[in-house]
Amino acid sequence: MIKTEQIRSGPPFSPIASVPRLGLNRVEVAAAIGVSVGTVDLMVTEGFLPPPRRWHSRKVWLVQEIAIAMLDWPEDSNPLTKKDSNADEWRASV
Numbered sequence: 001m002i003k004t005e006q007i008r009s010g011p012p013f014s015p016i017a018s019v020p021r022l023g024l025n026r027v028e029v030a031a032a033i034g035v036s037v038g039t040v041d042l043m044v045t046e047g048f049l050p051p052p053r054r055w056h057s058r059k060v061w062l063v064q065e066i067a068i069a070m071l072d073w074p075e076d077s078n079p080l081t082k083k084d085s086n087a088d089e090w091r092a093s094v
Contacts (some may be wrong), residue, residue: 023053023060032066048073 021028029049030037043049050069052059 021063023062024066025058025060026052029061029066033070 024032026037026040030040033040035043040049044051048069050061050065052061054060
């Protein structure tokens with residue numbers, strides 16, 4: 001049986017833990033997509049990830065922009081090229 005003292009001695013509630021993250025630093029971006037920080041840099045250079053936003057010396061990637069960029073990543077069937085998000089295959093000229 002759990003005693004009242006055990007409940008009260010637990011970690012205090014932190015309202016910060018419930019605040020959604022809008023931006024990530026470089027290390028967090030790497031962890032979020034499962035790559036190294038060096039790969040994050042390469043992906044930005046190659047255009048697979050957007051460049052970070054900057055406020056003074058702090059660099060932050062917007063979570064929403066990362067998610068949008070990932071939708072343009074190549075699918076496993078064609079791994080070498082980035083998808084052309086502007087392509088309109090219904091109006092492609094012959």
